[in-house]
Amino acid sequence: MNRKAIGKENLIRLVLILFALSSLLFLFIIFIFILTEGLPLFYKVGMRNIVLGMKWAPTKGSFGIFPMIISSFMVTFGALIVGAPLALACAVYLSEYAGKKTKIVLKPSLELLAGIPSVVYGFLGVVYIVPLIREYLGGSGFSILSTSIVLGVMILPTITSISFDSLMSVPAPFREGSFAMGATKWQTVYRIVIPAARSGILASFILGMGRAVGETMAVIMVAGNALKIPASLTDPLRTLTSNIALELAYATGDHRRSLFSTGVVLLVIIMSLNLLANFWVKRRVAK
């Protein structure tokens, strides 16, 4: 190679490094801007009065988001209760029971359906689930229950697809050994395959939770957005995400800053979930 060619190669390497560093740069400026807008209010009003405060009246100096934190957790767990068993069953069916042809049809269609926009889920929730709850269980229908159902259905494809991958990565000799001992299919699934894929399945649940806790527009549509800690399954609620989206368009001054503070709390929750999921996956790889 002549000198010119080597110079060109080095230049290309430099440009590629810069490109690769861009993701880190973006992550950095996202954090910087959310934090610089969101943190000052924590100092001004006090961490306790925001994170544990019960009253949200941002134009009158009350920035309590405790009910929203609780609500976010409630619907996230609700979504998991609705979605996780179904999704896991679906993944087990696909990896252990389904024939090759069924697999070829079902797996991609589930992945396609993961692309349905969340607003569509929210809309169908308003049209079909909210009236059903209003009719049979009382209340306005905009409730924890309707939100959990909508979010639960929404995270089905995510959980199914990741659990499926981890079930498939259980080596075939595990199953063969179990069958050779005279175990039935169900015994093999329950005692061998699911325990072996445990960490991947847990990671899929956590990622599903991440998706549920971060969902915004669908939640606004079905949750009712009330400012109290919901006391029953049919009470309306407001999550951290919907709080931001409902008020960002017109908020100014400390009110706007308080929405960024809400964002900071949300980011902390999401980052913890991601670290947790990562931890499970790492452990699986280490094993």
Added chain:
Amino acid sequence: MRVPPRVTDKAMRVAFSAQALFTVGILIAIVLVIFVKGFPYVTTEFIFSYPEDMGRLGGIFPSIVGTLFLGLLSIAFATPLGIGTAIYLTEYTRESTLTRVIRFGVESLAGIPSIIYGLFGFIFFVIKLRMGWSLLSGTLTIAIMVLPTIIRTSEEAIKAVPKNLRTVSFSLGATKWETVTRVILPSAAPGILTGIMLSIGRAVSETAAVIFTMGSSLRLPTSIMDSGRTMAVHFYILAREGISMQKAYATALVLVFSILIINILAYWIMHRMIARYS
């Protein structure tokens, strides 16, 4: 009394099949409902005319154009960055602290919920950089949001290219960059394209990050500094404010089917690539 294992086994097989059927059934029902309810209102006029009276009448032409611009422009920004990152991570370096940090950054970006992207785009592009509610603000925000998808799929695609292609290229005296551009990228192209298609799909279906950066103007965006309303945002506003159920269903149909077509194309391309290498 103890239930014999064979009976439990049969019962569980039925239970699993039923649940799988139920799950897929719900998801298919969602698509069917949108199709059946929206189909009567989707006409050529609906697609090619302008909305009137806040969307109560008329069509969604400006939203279709806005969605198209947002999708294409955001991947125009994200694709070079994403492919560049993937090439660096796979071809130009070994696993090191730096690559681990970069991968951590990419994973973290992928995990950030869209409303946070909305908050960030709003404060950074719209307010601090004074871009206002515009196609440009929306495009840049979405570009950052879809970047992890493009990086990951490109990386997978590049890794799937057989090692001996590289060896042969080097042995013929090609430089690293020549090998990358003439040998590796052409082989990895279908996989990379899949990532790009999936990213367009995400841009098209996104609401929270778009509404606070691109705004929700109903006019046809004619420049990159114009505000605009994508189909997803238009559908959200129609449904949330109860403006028109008919138009909401019709918009949902166009939206859902655009995304399904984009995703089907994406998976079809991927399937062909897998078939080529196995």
